[in-house]
Amino acid sequence: MNQATNLKSIWFVYDGECPLCQTAATALRIKQNYGTLHLVNARTPEGNKLIQEINARGYDLDEGMVIYDGEHFYHGKDALRFMAKYAANTGLFNLINKSLFWSNHLATTTYPWMRGVRNQLLRKNKVSRIDNLNLKKEPIFKSIFGDSWYLLPPVMHKHYANRPYTKDVTHVEGTMDITCAGPIKLFAPLLRLVGSIPPHSESNVAVSVHFESEMDTKAFRFIRFFHFKNHKPYRFQSHMLQIKNNEVIEIMRFGLAWRMQYIWEDDRVKLKHKGYVLKLFDYWLPLPLTLLFGATNAEEIAVDDNIFDMCVQITHPWWGQVYEYKGRFEIKALP
Numbered sequence: 001m002n003q004a005t006n007l008k009s010i011w012f013v014y015d016g017e018c019p020l021c022q023t024a025a026t027a028l029r030i031k032q033n034y035g036t037l038h039l040v041n042a043r044t045p046e047g048n049k050l051i052q053e054i055n056a057r058g059y060d061l062d063e064g065m066v067i068y069d070g071e072h073f074y075h076g077k078d079a080l081r082f083m084a085k086y087a088a089n090t091g092l093f094n095l096i097n098k099s100l101f102w103s104n105h106l107a108t109t110t111y112p113w114m115r116g117v118r119n120q121l122l123r124k125n126k127v128s129r130i131d132n133l134n135l136k137k138e139p140i141f142k143s144i145f146g147d148s149w150y151l152l153p154p155v156m157h158k159h160y161a162n163r164p165y166t167k168d169v170t171h172v173e174g175t176m177d178i179t180c181a182g183p184i185k186l187f188a189p190l191l192r193l194v195g196s197i198p199p200h201s202e203s204n205v206a207v208s209v210h211f212e213s214e215m216d217t218k219a220f221r222f223i224r225f226f227h228f229k230n231h232k233p234y235r236f237q238s239h240m241l242q243i244k245n246n247e248v249i250e251i252m253r254f255g256l257a258w259r260m261q262y263i264w265e266d267d268r269v270k271l272k273h274k275g276y277v278l279k280l281f282d283y284w285l286p287l288p289l290t291l292l293f294g295a296t297n298a299e300e301i302a303v304d305d306n307i308f309d310m311c312v313q314i315t316h317p318w319w320g321q322v323y324e325y326k327g328r329f330e331i332k333a334l335p
Contacts (some may be wrong), residue, residue, distance in 0.1 A: 009036050010086075011050055012079075013066040016041035017127045020118050021065060027093035028083060042130050051132065061132045064115065077101065077111035109283070116281025123216055129165055136165040140218060141262070144246050148264035153302040156269060158331045162211050164218040168335035170211040176226075176327030177203045182319040183293065195253040197312075197323065198226050198234040205229075207327065213335075218242060222250070243284070247274065255279035256287075258296055271298035271312075294322055306331045 012028065014021040025039050042061045045051035054066050057073060064076025067083070074082045084101040087094040100114075101107040122129075141160035142149045152160075162168040180201045184191070188199035206227040213220045219241040226234040239251040243259070248271075251257040259274040273295040277284040294316035301309045311326035 009038060009070055011038045011040055011068040013040040013042050013050065013054060013061065013068070015061065015065070015118075015122075015130060016043045017122065017125075018118055019121055020114070023093060024065070024083070024097075027091055028087060042132060045132065055132055058133065060135075061130045064111075076115075077107045080111060080114075081107050112283035113281050116283065119217075119282065129216060131165055135218065136163050138163065140164050140213070140220060140240075140242065144242050144248060144262050145264060146246065151264055152269070154305045155302045155308050155331065156300070158306070158334055159300070159308060161335050162213045162220050163335070164213060164220075165215055166213045166335070167215065168211075168213040168220075169333065170331070170335060171208070171333035172211075172329040173206075173208045173332050174327045174329035176205045176207050176325050178205055178226075178325040180323055182316060182322035184314065184323045187293065193253070194256050195235070195237055196256075197236060197325070198228075198231075200228060200231050200234070202228055202230055205327075207329075209329070219251075249277065249279075249284065251279055257284070259284070260296070260298075267301070269300040271296075271300075273297050291317060294319075303328065 012025060014025045016022065028037065040048065040050060042051065050068060053068075054061070054073070059066050059073065059075045065079050067074040067079040069082070080097060080101040081104065083094075084098045084107075087097060089095070089098075100110045139157075139160055140162055145152065145160075159170065159172070161170055178198060178201055180188075180199050184197075184199060191197060191199045208225045208227075210223040211220055212223065219239045222238045222240050224236040226236065228234060237252075241249050241251060243249055246262045247259065248262055249257045249259050255278050257277050257279055259277050261270075261272040261274055263270045263272060273290070276287045276289040276293070278287055279285075294314040296312065296314050298310065298312040303309055307328060307330045309326070309328050312324065313321055314323035316322045
């Protein structure tokens with residue numbers, strides 16, 4: 001990228017509406033022998049060639065600030081590591097930043113917490129996302145499936161049509177057969193508490209499902225209503241959030257979550273088990289629950305342009321298959 005200034009200049013691109021970012025921008029001091037610091041508010045990017053270059057490189061300013069030193073770009077925790085390395089040894093902010101981000105391992109652990117606090121502050125102040133990459137134009141799952149998105153049949157494009165930062169709603173309806181056995185029955189009270197899968201066995205259960213996007217996040221709500229004949233109606237609500245590439249986390253009540261990979265393989269969508277985690281701000285704490293509950297895997301298969309079959313199975317390493325729900329669904333409403 002060509003710049004009119006020398007390579008010793010440093011550009012710090014930050015969110016001008018974020019209190020933490022404002023503090024960083026005003027408090028940061030670069031060592032005199034390294035270069036001159038220039039502040040760029042990402043909320044006012046009109047005509048800024050640097051912002052255009054950031055967008056072209058795919059750096060999401062809602063996920064972290066960017067530093068450009070005339071040669072290289074540093075995003076998120078890498079930007080904070082740059083600050084820790086080249087900031088002056090004066091000022092409370094600089095000293096705290098150096099202590100938190102002096103090593104890559106420490107930065108990897110600490111940064112999600114800082115980003116989580118930032119996101120909470122923006123939501124509390126009702127500040128909209130920057131959305132510098134204009135993500136709301138494309139379905140959330142397009143980036144999750146990657147190049148495989150173009151191989152998906154029409155019903156899957158409809159099924160995964162929700163866009164981020166919108167009020168998109170997709171509605172599907174169908175019937176399911178549910179089989180619950182082994183340790184899943186034993187943990188039924190816990191499953192109800194966290195609002196997870198219904199701990200009942202019954203055939204031909206009428207199910208309606210809503211996929212609802214959220215205005216201030218790339219996640220979306222996944223709301224299922226099970227209309228049992230022999231039990232009370234059951235509501236299973238979760239949030240789906242892309243972590244990186246094709247890895248997605250389904251978050252339930254109290255931050256308990258299932259980590260999975262979305263893959264298009266053998267003419268079907270496969271959700272492959274990657275473990276269980278606990279959400280603490282934006283940090284994901286691994287939980288050794290697979291030995292307790294089993295591994296969860298799922299498949300979705302196109303039937304025609306509006307109907308698909310799906311199946312979710314939980315397999316325990318000792319007791320085998322301990323849970324399954326499967327059925328057929330029809331797209332009823334699109335965004």
